[in-house]
Amino acid sequence: MSKFIIFYEWTNVRNPTSPYRLDRFDVLAIISIPLLALGGIGVWIVFFRCLYSIRTDSEREPLLAAHTTTHLYTDEPSESSANTTEDITVQIKETTSSWWRIIELGKKEWKYYIIAFICLLIAALTEMFQPYFSGHIISSVVDNNWHNFAKNILWYLGSSFVYVITSGLRGFIFSMTSTNLIQRLRNKFFTAVLKQDIEFFDQNKTGEITSRLSSDITTVGEAISINLNIFLRSIVQTVGTVVMMLVLSWNLFLLVMITGPLTCGTAKLYGDFIGKQQKKVQDALADANSLAEEAISTIRTVKSFANEDEEVRLLRLKNDLVRKHSIRQALYYFGYMWNGQILIVFLNLGTLAYGGHLVMNNRLSVPSFVSFILYQQRLGDVLDSINGVYTGLMKASGASIKLFEHMDRIPKVLNNGMMKSNNFQGRIEFRNVSFAYPNRKNDPVLKNISFTVEPGQQVALVGPSGSGKTTCIGLLEHFYEADQGQILVDNIPVQEYDYKFYHEKISLVSQEPVLHARSIRDNIQYGLLETKSQHEIEYAAQMANAHSFISQFEKKYDTECGERGVQMAGGQKQRIALARALIRSPNVLLLDEATSALDAEAESQVQEAIARTVIGRTVLIIAHRLSTVRNADRILVLRHGEIVEEGTHVELMSKRGLYYQLVKRQIEQHEADIKGQLVETKPTTIAVNTPSIAHRYSTSFNAKESI
Numbered sequence: 001m002s003k004f005i006i007f008y009e010w011t012n013v014r015n016p017t018s019p020y021r022l023d024r025f026d027v028l029a030i031i032s033i034p035l036l037a038l039g040g041i042g043v044w045i046v047f048f049r050c051l052y053s054i055r056t057d058s059e060r061e062p063l064l065a066a067h068t069t070t071h072l073y074t075d076e077p078s079e080s081s082a083n084t085t086e087d088i089t090v091q092i093k094e095t096t097s098s099w100w101r102i103i104e105l106g107k108k109e110w111k112y113y114i115i116a117f118i119c120l121l122i123a124a125l126t127e128m129f130q131p132y133f134s135g136h137i138i139s140s141v142v143d144n145n146w147h148n149f150a151k152n153i154l155w156y157l158g159s160s161f162v163y164v165i166t167s168g169l170r171g172f173i174f175s176m177t178s179t180n181l182i183q184r185l186r187n188k189f190f191t192a193v194l195k196q197d198i199e200f201f202d203q204n205k206t207g208e209i210t211s212r213l214s215s216d217i218t219t220v221g222e223a224i225s226i227n228l229n230i231f232l233r234s235i236v237q238t239v240g241t242v243v244m245m246l247v248l249s250w251n252l253f254l255l256v257m258i259t260g261p262l263t264c265g266t267a268k269l270y271g272d273f274i275g276k277q278q279k280k281v282q283d284a285l286a287d288a289n290s291l292a293e294e295a296i297s298t299i300r301t302v303k304s305f306a307n308e309d310e311e312v313r314l315l316r317l318k319n320d321l322v323r324k325h326s327i328r329q330a331l332y333y334f335g336y337m338w339n340g341q342i343l344i345v346f347l348n349l350g351t352l353a354y355g356g357h358l359v360m361n362n363r364l365s366v367p368s369f370v371s372f373i374l375y376q377q378r379l380g381d382v383l384d385s386i387n388g389v390y391t392g393l394m395k396a397s398g399a400s401i402k403l404f405e406h407m408d409r410i411p412k413v414l415n416n417g418m419m420k421s422n423n424f425q426g427r428i429e430f431r432n433v434s435f436a437y438p439n440r441k442n443d444p445v446l447k448n449i450s451f452t453v454e455p456g457q458q459v460a461l462v463g464p465s466g467s468g469k470t471t472c473i474g475l476l477e478h479f480y481e482a483d484q485g486q487i488l489v490d491n492i493p494v495q496e497y498d499y500k501f502y503h504e505k506i507s508l509v510s511q512e513p514v515l516h517a518r519s520i521r522d523n524i525q526y527g528l529l530e531t532k533s534q535h536e537i538e539y540a541a542q543m544a545n546a547h548s549f550i551s552q553f554e555k556k557y558d559t560e561c562g563e564r565g566v567q568m569a570g571g572q573k574q575r576i577a578l579a580r581a582l583i584r585s586p587n588v589l590l591l592d593e594a595t596s597a598l599d600a601e602a603e604s605q606v607q608e609a610i611a612r613t614v615i616g617r618t619v620l621i622i623a624h625r626l627s628t629v630r631n632a633d634r635i636l637v638l639r640h641g642e643i644v645e646e647g648t649h650v651e652l653m654s655k656r657g658l659y660y661q662l663v664k665r666q667i668e669q670h671e672a673d674i675k676g677q678l679v680e681t682k683p684t685t686i687a688v689n690t691p692s693i694a695h696r697y698s699t700s701f702n703a704k705e706s707i
């Protein structure tokens with residue numbers, strides 16, 4: 001019992017002899033300082049809530065809104081709707097899951113993280129003792145004790161040396177892992193994006209996707225590695241510093257402790273704001289990048305319409321939105337820093353006053369007080385860092401939400417078929433196919449169409465613009481899934497074929513073939529698993545009527561094609577594209593207006609190549625110039641997504657239906673053109689680079705002859 005009484009007296013805060021005694025001054029300090037700090041924070045919360053509700057001018061700007069993608073002008077409603085419990089829950093889930101996923105990405109480098117953590121631990125421990133040695137250096141100077149002074153100086157120097165080495169190593173490892181993380185994230189994102197179906201690319205602009213690939217991923221990678229570094233360091237430092245402070249003076253530590261929840265609360269509040277704002281910054285940046293990318297990639301069109309100033313104006317408006325979102329984010333950051341500083345000022349003042357009181361009452365020694373103050377300053381820095389970590393993580397999670405959204409999207413069109421046929425014939429069948437594009441679900445493009453193309457047959461699809469011809473090719477290429485009905489090749493649904501196998505058997509030459517910024521050789525063997533010999537490449541080029549012009553280039557097959565084939569003429573591009581299709585010896589050739597953009601000479605060269613290559617192959621051809629499909633085995637006439645006529649050229653002409661009308665209109669148009677061209681003066685005729693008269697004449701002549 002007596003022991004209990006002694007213990008009670010020893011721990012009784014009212015007992016003047018107890019080391020845990022608290023007087024009125026103690027209680028006043030512990031209560032008043034946090035209250036004062038809270039008041040400061042409250043004022044700032046009110047100020048920032050007001051600021052938050054102010055909409056920027058450019059968000060109201062109608063012109064910009066008209067050019068802004070959906071996610072930008074819908075971000076305001078989404079923010080207000082985030083007030084509902086459901087939305088907040090979704091946001092928290094999104095944020096948490098994106099953190100975990102980013103951490104998972106770093107799992108691969110766990111060995112490096114362990115080394116970095118050991119360095120960090122050593123650095124933090126050595127750093128932790130520095131205030132202790134500083135306190136003793138000061139007190140030994142006051143006491144005139146030079147032996148103690150030298151000893152503590154040596155300890156200080158030794159610990160600083162270890163600190164410098166280990167913290168440098170830690171920094172290097174974290175930078176290296178950050179670079180690796182960014183690269184891995186970039187590769188994963190690019191792989192995921194390329195695996196998406198065409199619907200995804202219909203919905204997302206190229207510039208937006210590339211912006212995610214560069215800017216968002218860098219933001220995430222850097223924020224994560226830097227924050228992981230700071231977070232781990234801060235945790236170790238916090239534990240060490242707290243222990244040292246407790247040992248030095250528990251009364252003073254109690255005062256410091258009370259401000260802890262305030263610091264965490266502030267970090268949470270501002271972290272949430274900053275996270276939300278970061279998503280807006282990244283979205284606005286993606287939108288601006290998208291516009292810049294579009295303007296640069298279509299520079300010829302921009303220049304031919306002298307529209308540079310307008311493009312610059314639009315980009316400025318979009319960049320202005322990025323700037324405004326970024327400034328608002330910087331203001332949140334400023335507020336958060338300000339609050340942190342208020343807390344620190346109050347805490348320092350409180351500690352000085354209360355610590356001074358303890359020293360004057362002989363409850364704390366001077367060296368301990370000095371050391372405590374230094375530790376407290378360090379704790380302030382550490383807590384500040386932890387706050388920064390939280391806001392940094394929120395930034396990263398804001399930037400990563402869209403990244404993971406793209407990466408997680410499961411394509412609606414899956415290319416997971418396994419079928420590889422040894423006896424691939426190339427019989428095409430459209431069986432009751434109906435289709436509407438996913439982004440225009442209410443506008444049916446194909447309505448219950450059925451047709452077959454037997455192996456070796458040449459079938460032409462003709463019809464007015466927008467009747468659904470290219471859509472048929474898109475479905476056959478399995479870019480989209482039909483809403484109803486089936487598309488079969490050799491009686492097997494296209495989705496059941498192995499993706500690579502199918503696209504080697506079926507080759508497409510489109511109206512505006514896109515070449516890659518690589519050599520002609522690389523373009524011809526594009527997408528092939530094995531490298532083709534020079535002989536095979538030349539053979540494909542000869543079949544496509546391309547060898548002679550390629551041979552005239554100085555670098556021959558190593559000549560660069562330029563971005564999207566910009567360094568090649570239209571006819572040359574078409575013939576390289578034809579060689580690219582032919583090198584895989586496809587059973588089925590899809591020709592989507594392969595010659596419509598060419599002049600007479602280029603067209604005749606491509607036609608000649610096509611005539612040579614179609615023999616023995618199943619061919620589905622789309623042509624506006626009806627003269628090019630006269631010899632097809634069968635012609636299907638489409639109108640508003642339905643097959644309205646079917647037969648050979650002669651049969652259809654005799655029917656006097658839509659096909660006849662189309663041919664007639666084309667002849668009349670050509671005749672009018674010829675008359676117009678003939679009355680034009682010579683210089684004008686030379687200046688206007690239209691498809692040649694001779695070509696049009698021959699087309700009209702052919703068509704007329706056939707009527």
Ligand SMILES: Nc1ncnc2c1ncn2[C@@H]1O[C@H](COP(=O)(O)OP(=O)(O)OP(=O)(O)O)[C@@H](O)[C@H]1O
Pocket residue numbers: 202437439440445463464465466467468469470471472
């Ligand atoms: N990616 C797309 N998203 C939404 N609608 C589309 C898309 N591509 C085409 N369309 C629409 O589908 C319809 C048919 O287009 P399609 O390209 O198949 O016509 P077409 O007969 O080939 O025309 P043209 O002869 O002028 O090339 C058009 O109304 C077009 O606006």
